[in-house]
Amino acid sequence: MxxxxxxxxxxxxxxxxxxxxxxxxxxTLANSDVPFxxxxxxxxxxxxxxxxxxxxxxxxxxxxxxxxxxxxxxxxxxxxxxxxxxxxxxxxxxxxxxxxxxxxxxxxxxxxxxxxxxxxxxxxxxxxxxxxxxxxxxxxxxxxxxxxLADRPPEKKFDWVSLSQRLLAKYGSLISVISIVVLFVYLVATPSKSSGSKKKR
Missing domain, CATH: 2.60.40 (Immunoglobulin-like)
Structure with missing residues (x-):
């Protein structure tokens, strides 16, 4: 200390x-008749x-x-x-x-x-x-x-950039896999919808 x-x-x-x-x-003095x-x-x-x-x-x-x-x-x-x-x-x-x-x-x-x-x-x-x-x-x-006026360290502000970088570094591969799967599902579903609409005509 x-x-x-x-x-x-x-x-x-x-x-x-x-x-x-x-x-x-x-x-002690509250009981006496004087201001305290x-x-x-x-x-x-x-x-x-x-x-x-x-x-x-x-x-x-x-x-x-x-x-x-x-x-x-x-x-x-x-x-x-x-x-x-x-x-x-x-x-x-x-x-x-x-x-x-x-x-x-x-x-x-x-x-x-x-x-x-x-x-x-x-x-x-x-x-x-x-x-x-x-x-x-x-x-x-x-x-x-x-x-x-003491020297104080500056307050740390919430850094969205560094947070996103940390998330990408930790979960980047998982995000990539999910993105590929979503893109694949979208590409597969889109032609089927268009072909279905052509048959109705």
Missing amino acids: NHSTMAIQIEKFLIFLVISVFFVSSS IVAHKKATLTRLKAGVEQVSVSIDIYNQGSATAYDVSLTDNSWSEDIFDIVTGNTSMSWERLDADSLLSHSFVLEAKVKEVFYGAPAVITFRVPTKAALQEAYSTPILPLDI
Whole structure:
């Protein structure tokens, strides 16, 4: 196992551990009369053409508590302007409230400018609870490292020419025999039909 594969497996384990802690904590705090924010951040790479790759980012914010969170704000400033350009949407968003057992979603699209392995930080969510003066803060799950503009082998397209060549090489003799038989039957049947029609006249 090489170092890159081991690093990816460690990253996956850490993300799984963070998510597990979030959900265990949420089940514990769900009975208390406070909002409990859990956010899941996901990023997907899409290769448009050579040298052009986009990153689609989506963040889902859940309130798994039993009370409403007010003045909810999302900030995801981990996308450096030296590496990414914003194509659509914004890396920040705000909402008036997030009720208990409700979900808010936000997404945006970036275009990568630099070839590198990118490690994104969790998004930050702040919200207000009426019983507390200070703003409350929560973090999204992290994302796996993004191998931006990585060299990938071209996808193999279905080659009808090579397929026909392989079929001819494998079944060529059988196809020839069948063709000869069909041609022989056709030649035998054709004169009999023509002669039959002449007799009727």
